[in-house]
Amino acid sequence: MFNLRFDENKCLACETHDCLTRCQYMAMDIPTAKAEMEKLIQGRESRVLHDCVTCYACEEYCPLGNHPFYLIVTRQEELDILPLPSPLIKRGVQMAIPFRGEPEIEPIAGRALNMGVFSMLVPHVQGRLFEDVTLMSTDSRKMFHYFCQLMYLHFGRTSVINERLEESIATIAAHGAREVIHFHDECYGTYASYAPAFGIDVPFKSVHLFEYLYERLGAMQDDIKPLNYKVAYQRPCSSRLSPDKHPFVDKLFDLIGVEHVQREFVDENALCCGSTIMGQRREGSRRFCLELQQKNIDDMKKAGAQLCVFNCPACMQTLGKPVADAGIMPIFMSDLCRLAIGEKSP
Structure with a gap:
């Protein structure tokens, strides 16, 4: 069995507790955050386990790289404090079991x-x-x-x-x-x-896909025609696990000639698409999710975005239609990059 490599002494010595004080979905001052983190370390029940929307952001906020989000999820399971209703969890766990035989393993040299x-x-x-x-x-x-x-x-x-x-x-x-x-x-x-x-x-x-796209486009610079769109980027929750790759978003935008609009909910302040919040057990989760999505879309519109760029398929599935209904075209990053070299997107 694999265990989380978590150093409790780092957390206990932390003076800012950014993982919790910077959370956009739970309001906490430093003393409260310190007390709640101590509960998590000790394996005791904490309001964090009930109120966490599983947006992953605390993994990025932690200045010590100590994996607070993985600790939260581990404690949720240990204490049986489920973020989603049990039937959804059971169905989701069963859904992803491999079936219909083994995959054909073709050798790949490069x-x-x-x-x-x-x-x-x-x-x-x-x-x-x-x-x-x-x-x-x-x-x-x-x-x-x-x-x-x-x-x-x-x-x-x-x-x-x-x-x-x-x-x-x-x-x-x-x-x-x-x-x-x-x-x-x-x-x-x-x-x-x-x-x-x-x-x-x-x-x-x-x-990372964006790192690869940047490399490939760099080799095709003579073929790039600036797109001259104003774009917003819907940052996915899992991007918080690789914040060192997030700068490739702006590098790609600069390379293909689009303007990344300045708005409130961007980069470390990005909002979750809401795909999992919608089904959470918390009272009013559906209403909260819809309000969150509207706030996000209003922010894009206010900034003048013409396109909303996605990488996560779940984000696209969740926000794609609402974004389009607001007059902003949803598009995958890979397709946007293809447009810049004169290719058509699907």
């Missing part, structure tokens, strides 16, 4: 692009930008063999992740690719953040 459980989004990774990678997990019948499992942080179930993750890692590693580019932030965050935090070995090198 770099691979791992689609995870989003084989249906293969049309969004076509064209010249992706000519030098081999796609992995393109069969929707076998895609759960490549599932990174990190979704279960929203369910308060680190045990499910730890039980299944090694098998997913082994499936990816079996292809033999020297580098694995991950389409989804969640997959990258799994192998770059979660796995090391729990002492789970990852035998391949992971590359």
Whole structure:
């Protein structure tokens, strides 16, 4: 069994407790945050376990890299304080069990692009930008063999992740690719953040999609025609696990000639799309989610955004239509980059 590598002495010595005082969904001053963190460290019930919306942001806010969010989720499971109703958790855990036989493991000599459980989004990774990678997990019948499992942080179930993750890692590693580019932030965050935090070995090198796109576009600079759009970026919760890769958002925007509009809910202050908040057990969670989404969209409109750029498929599914209804076109980052070199998006 894998255990979280958490140093309680770092938290006890912390003077700011940014992980909780900076939370956008729980109002806490430093003394309150200190007291609640001590409860979490001791394995006692805390209001944090009930009020956490599982947005991952405290992983980024922690200046010590001590994994407060992973601790919160671990304690939720230990104390049976579930963020979602039990039937939803049970169904979600069963949903991602691999079925319909084993995947066909084709050797990959160079770099691979791992689609995870989003084989249906293969049309969004076509064209010249992706000519030098081999796609992995393109069969929707076998895609759960490549599932990174990190979704279960929203369910308060680190045990499910730890039980299944090694098998997913082994499936990816079996292809033999020297580098694995991950389409989804969640997959990258799994192998770059979660796995090391729990002492789970990852035998391949992971590359963030945005880092890869920046490299490819850099080699095609003569083909880029500035798009001249004003864009907002919907930062996904799992991006909080790899904040060192977030600067590639603005690097890409600069490279393809779009303006990243200045708004309130951006970067470390980004708001959750609300996909998991909607179904949480907290009273009024649905109303809170809708208000949150409206606040986010109003912020985009006020800033003059013409496009809303997504990377997370769940964010796109949750916010894509509301954004479009507000007159802002939703688009995946990969498709936006393809437009800049004269290719059409799906």
